[in-house]
Structures are given as C-alpha cells and as structure tokens.
Amino acid sequence: MTKEFLIIIFSAILVDNFVLSKFMGICSFLGVSKNLKTAMGMSGAVVCVMLVASAITWPIQHLLLNPLKLGYLQTLVFILVIAALVQMIEMIMKKSMPPLHKALGIYLPLITTNCAVLGVTILNINSNYSFAESMVNALGAGIGFTLSLFLFSGVRSRIDKADVPEALKGLPITLISASLVAVSFLGFKGLVENLFGG
Amino acid sequence: MPQTLTNILIPTGIMLGLALLLGFLIVLVSKAFAVEKNETKEKILEALPGANCGGCGFAGCEGYADYLSKNGTNTALCAVGGVDCAREIASILGTEAAIPEKKVAVPRCQGTCEQTSKRYVYLGTSSCHAASGLLGGPNSCTFGCLGFGDCVAACAFGAIKIVDGICQIDRSQCHGCGQCVKVCPKKLIELMPITATVAVRCQNEWPGARTRKNCNIGCIGCQKCVRFCPQGAISMRESLAVIDQSKCIHCDTCVNGCPTHAIAFLREDLKRASEEAKKELAEKS
Numbered sequence: 001m002t003k004e005f006l007i008i009i010f011s012a013i014l015v016d017n018f019v020l021s022k023f024m025g026i027c028s029f030l031g032v033s034k035n036l037k038t039a040m041g042m043s044g045a046v047v048c049v050m051l052v053a054s055a056i057t058w059p060i061q062h063l064l065l066n067p068l069k070l071g072y073l074q075t076l077v078f079i080l081v082i083a084a085l086v087q088m089i090e091m092i093m094k095k096s097m098p099p100l101h102k103a104l105g106i107y108l109p110l111i112t113t114n115c116a117v118l119g120v121t122i123l124n125i126n127s128n129y130s131f132a133e134s135m136v137n138a139l140g141a142g143i144g145f146t147l148s149l150f151l152f153s154g155v156r157s158r159i160d161k162a163d164v165p166e167a168l169k170g171l172p173i174t175l176i177s178a179s180l181v182a183v184s185f186l187g188f189k190g191l192v193e194n195l196f197g198g
Numbered sequence: 199m200p201q202t203l204t205n206i207l208i209p210t211g212i213m214l215g216l217a218l219l220l221g222f223l224i225v226l227v228s229k230a231f232a233v234e235k236n237e238t239k240e241k242i243l244e245a246l247p248g249a250n251c252g253g254c255g256f257a258g259c260e261g262y263a264d265y266l267s268k269n270g271t272n273t274a275l276c277a278v279g280g281v282d283c284a285r286e287i288a289s290i291l292g293t294e295a296a297i298p299e300k301k302v303a304v305p306r307c308q309g310t311c312e313q314t315s316k317r318y319v320y321l322g323t324s325s326c327h328a329a330s331g332l333l334g335g336p337n338s339c340t341f342g343c344l345g346f347g348d349c350v351a352a353c354a355f356g357a358i359k360i361v362d363g364i365c366q367i368d369r370s371q372c373h374g375c376g377q378c379v380k381v382c383p384k385k386l387i388e389l390m391p392i393t394a395t396v397a398v399r400c401q402n403e404w405p406g407a408r409t410r411k412n413c414n415i416g417c418i419g420c421q422k423c424v425r426f427c428p429q430g431a432i433s434m435r436e437s438l439a440v441i442d443q444s445k446c447i448h449c450d451t452c453v454n455g456c457p458t459h460a461i462a463f464l465r466e467d468l469k470r471a472s473e474e475a476k477k478e479l480a481e482k483s
Contacts, residue, residue, distance in 0.1 A: 070209055077216060084220035088227045095231035102260075161323045 005136045007196050008129075012140025014188040018116045019148040021185055025116030029149060030174060039153040040146070041100055047142030049089060049111050050120050053082050054138035057121040058131050078121050079113075086112040116145060152181055238290065239267035245286040247278045251354045253375025266291065274298040278373040301374035301389040303357075303367050304464060308399045309342040310362035313414040330383040338412035341402040343386060349378035369464070390464075395448045396441065400460040403436035410458075417460040423452040 018024045025046070032042040057078050065071055090109065094101045111117055120141045124134035155177050164173050243263040250258035254275035256265055262275065266287060273284040274296035281297055288295030320336040322328055326348040334340035343364040350358045350365065357371030358378060365387070367378075379387045386401055398417055402409045406418035419437030431445035432452060439461065441452070452461045 064212070068208060068212070070212065073209055073213070076213065080213075080216060080220065084224055087224055091224075091227050091231045095233055161325055161328070163324055 003196055004133070007192055008133055008136050009140035009143075010192050010195065012137050013144040013147060014185070015192055017144040017148055017185055017188075018119065018141050019145055020182040022119065023182075024119045025114050025145060026178075028111070028114055028116075029145075029152065030171070030178070033149050033153045033156050035157065036150070036153045039149040043142070043146035043149050044100075045089070045093075045111060046114070046116065046145050047139070049082070049086060049114075049117055050138040050142045050145075051135065052085055052089070053078075053117055053121050054124055054134045055131075056081055056085065058124060058134045061125050074122065074125065075118075078118055082117055082121070083112045116141065148181070148185075152178065155181060236264075236267050239263045241290050242266050242287055245279070245283060245290060246276060247283065247373075249278050249354055249373070249375070251278060251373070251375040251377055253277050253373070253377060272296055277301060277375050300392040301376075302369050302372045302392050303374065303376070303378055303387050304390045304394075304397055304399075305343060305365050305367055306386045306388055306397065306399055306401045307341070307343040307364055307384075308415045308460070308462065309337065309339055309413045310364050312362065314338045314342060314363075314412065327381075327383050335384075339402055339404075339409070339416060341384060341386070341400075341404075342413065342416075343384065348381045348383070349387060352377045352381040391443055394443045394446065395464060396446065396450065396453050396461055397464055398439050398441055398460060399462045401438060403438045405437050409437070415459055418458055420457060422455050422457065423461055426451045426455045 012018075016022060019026065019029045028042060028046070032038045060077060060081065061071075061074065065073060065077065086109065090101070120138050124137055127133075127137075129137055156174065159173055159177060168176070243259060246259040246263060248259050250260075252258060254262045254277075256262040256275075266273070271291070271293050273287045273291070273293070275298070276283050276287075277298055277300075279286075280300055284297050285295045315338045316336045317333075317338055318336050320329055320332065322332065324346050326335075326344040326346045329335045329344050329346055335344045337344060345360050345363040345365065347358075347360045347365070350360060354375070354377065355371050355373055357368045357373075358365050359368075360366070365378075367387075369392075374389055374392075376389055379385075379389060384401075388397075390397060400413075400415070400417040402413065402416045404412075406420060409416040409418050417438050419434065419439070421434060421439070423439050424432045424434060428449060428451065429445045429447055431442045431447075432439050433442070434440070439452075441461075450463070453463055456462075
C-alpha cells in the first residue's frame with residue numbers, strides 16, 4: 001500500500017511532472033516564476049486547490065456521474081466545481097491572508113482555468129485511483145508544480161542578470177530555458193521502475 | 199418518447215442543481231468572509247500618485263495609505279506627490295499637513311570614460327553589485343560610478359540613463375523617491391534639496407596625488423573651496439570637500455575656484471530655477 005503511494009507521488013513529482021513533462025499549467029508557470037516569492041505563493045495556492053479539487057471531484061464522479069451514467073458531463077461538471085471552488089478560496093484568502101492575496105494578484109483567478117488542476121482531477125478518474133490514491137496524486141502533482149516553479153524562478157533570476165541577445169529578450173529566452181529545464185527532467189524516466197521494482 | 203426526455207432532463211437537472219448549489223455556497227462564503235472597506239484608506243490611496251516606488255518606506259502606495267488611515271500623521275513621506283499630495287492627505291485626515299521637502303537625486307561622480315581609465319577588463323554579469331564585488335569594480339577610481347545601471351533598473355520614472363559610462367539623472371523626471379540611492383553599491387547618489395545649486399560631484403577620499411592619477415575630474419582635497427567659501431559651508435572629510443547645503447548662499451565662488459571642476463553646477467540654468475523653486479515653496483506654505 002505504502003509502496004503504491006510512493007510510486008504515485010514520485011511519478012507525479014519527478015517522472016510525470018505536470019509542468020515539465022505533461023506541459024500543463026504553462027501559463028501560470030511562465031507568469032509567476034519571475035521571482036521566488038510569488039512563485040511560492042502561487043505554488044501554495046495550486047497545491048491547495050489541487051487537493052481540494054481532487055477531494056471534491058472524486059466523489060462527484062463516483063457517487064453522482066457514474067451511477068447515472070453521465071460520464072460525458074465530467075469535463076463540464078469539473079470545470080464548474082473547480083471554478084466555484086477557486087472563487088471561494090479567493091474570498092477566504094482575501095479575508096484571512098491579505099498579503100498572500102496581494103502577491104498572487106491576477107494569478108489566483110487564473111487557477112480557475114488552469115489545466116493542471118483540471119488535468120489532475122481527470123487523471124485521477126482515468127487512472128482508476130481510489131480516493132486516497134487520488135489525494136496522494138494531487139499532492140504529488142502540487143509538489144511537482146512547486147518544484148518546477150522553484151527551479152525555474154531561480155533560472156529566471158539568472159536570466160535577468162545575463163546578457164541576452166536583443167532578439168531573444170523576454171518571452172523567447174524564457175521559453176527556451178523552460179524547454180531546457182524540461183529536458184533535464186527527462187533524466188528521471190525509469191526512476192520509479194528501478195526504485196520500486198514496479 | 200419518455201426515454202429521450204429523461205436523457206435530456208437528468209443531466210440538465212443535475213447541472214442546474216449543481217450550479218445553484220455552488221452559487222448559493224459562493225454567496226454564503228462571500229457573506230461570511232466579507233472584507234470591510236476602509237473609506238479613509240481608499241480616499242488616501244486615490245490622493246497618492248500611485249507610483250508604488252516605495253520611497254516612503256512602505257510597501258507601495260497601498261502600504262502608506264494603510265499606515266496613514268490607521269494611525270499615521272506624517273503626511274510628508276511621499277516625495278513623489280510633493281506638497282499638493284501632502285495637503286490633500288491632510289485634508290482627508292483632518293490634520294495639520296507636514297510638507298515634504300522636495301528633493302532630487304544627484305550622482306556624485308563625473309568620472310566618464312574619458313576622465314577615468316580601467317584597471318582590468320570586466321566580463322562578468324552586467325550589474326554594479328556584481329562588479330563592485332570584484333576588487334571594487336574595474337574603474338581606476340573605486341569610489342566612482344560603475345555604469346552598469348543598477349540605478350536605471352531601480353528608477354520607476356525612467357529618469358536615469360547611463361551616458362559615457364556614468365549615470366545621469368534627469369532632474370525634471372526625478373521625483374526624489376530614493377530608490378536609486380538604495381541600490382547603488384557605491385552609495386554615490388545623494389538626495390539633495392531641489393534648491394541646491396552646487397555640489398561636490400565626487401566622493402573620492404584618496405589623497406590628492408592618488409586621485410589625480412586615477413581621475414581627471416576628482417576632488418584632490420586642495421581645500422581651495424574651504425578657504426574661498428564666504429559662509430564656511432564647506433568642510434573636509436579625509437581628502438574630500440563636503441558642502442553643507444543649508445549654509446550655501448548660491449554665490450558660486452567654489453565652482454569658479456575649483457581647479458579640477460569637481461565642484462560643479464547641478465545644472466546650467468539652475469541658479470535661476472532654484473530661486474523660482476524657493477519662491478514657489480514660500481508661496482505655498
């Protein structure tokens with residue numbers, strides 16, 4: 001049991017990293033990675049939303065949509081639920097954590113339409129995960145997102161100081177370096193199989 | 199065809215129910231976590247320039263507005279908004295206005311590429327902070343401007359540019375927020391009253407001979423200006439002249455007497471401009 005959880009969490013963080021292997025959530029990845037502080041704030045929000053979204057969508061799928069054979073409504077219902085959820089989290093955050101709310105700015109509502117969040121919930125269903133496995137997967141995906149943002153904000157602060165050719169300044173060099181970071185994550189392929197013999 | 203009907207109605211009903219439920223929840227949460235708006239703060243925020251330069255020492259204009267609306271009475275902290283802004287805030291708060299002294303940033307270095315030389319070729323990161331960490335930077339004078347433009351990046355108003363290897367500050371664009379003062383690793387930018395007409399544009403404390411060798415326009419510490427100044431406003435720190443701006447009567451004797459031109463007008467037409475600024479300040483207060 002523990003082994004399965006470890007496999008799920010390691011795959012989600014390193015092998016199938018949402019940003020760097022599945023290329024989900026690129027918008028927020030590029031948007032908030034300019035400095036470490038906002039990157040970590042955004043990551044915290046994503047981890048939190050991923051966990052809560054998985055916790056809510058799993059019962060919806062298995063207790064509401066599946067018995068009624070309404071699997072085709074999955075995307076629609078999930079988007080609706082996640083959007084409402086982010087709205088509520090934003091309100092709660094505005095009241096109880098104003099500095100964090102200020103730091104996240106426009107990016108918090110962006111999680112509403114963040115494909116990484118929707119992706120993790122749908123992946124949970126498609127992989128036939130149990131509720132506990134879904135939560136572990138969501139946590140792993142969130143940590144993976146945090147890791148990639150953490151790494152990339154470091155890379156970007158170096159780019160800021162570097163002498164970049166005029167034509168590549170701004171987004172182009174950011175995308176190129178993002179792809180290089182993604183390539184480095186290819187090195188984790190096969191890690192889980194060898195670690196856990198699965 | 200009841201089968202088709204239920205096929206349509208069930209999903210519709212579920213979506214409708216879900217939407218209503220979520221809408222209801224959002225309303226509940228928004229009621230429970232409503233943030234009461236601080237009206238004074240909103241008004242002050244409107245009165246502030248909104249430059250978010252941080253010159254007041256708070257986190258942007260909102261931070262300053264927050265401080266003022268809660269317990270603050272010091273309306274003089276916003277250098278960008280100046281006198282008008284201070285008055286407006288005071289009228290919102292219903293207190294006496296503390297008028298900020300208008301200041302501008304003055305770089306105390308004239309060591310352009312022509313006047314100074316390089317000790318070594320610097321190929322590292324293009325930043326003053328990084329360069330100054332390497333034996334004080336590549337310049338022959340280690341007190342002077344490095345010219346990598348840390349201040350340019352810090353200026354929220356686009357008032358600074360690098361010309362001939364040193365920073366130049368456009369006085370008409372400078373709001374005196376002091377961000378450049380904070381980032382300069384050489385501490386060579388100083389906030390001076392806008393009424394100041396002359397300044398020692400050098401901060402080299404080396405003895406005269408060594409200064410002379412490394413820069414054509416540095417202060418060599420000859421003390422000529424100290425003797426000339428009718429007000430006794432100039433004193434020496436090590437081998438560097440320092441002007442006490444509060445004693446300066448704008449007679450320009452020091453500028454004319456300085457053999458290396460280290461003491462210079464802050465601007466050609468400045469004498470007139472400063473008189474106008476003084477008059478304006480006197481009228482306003």
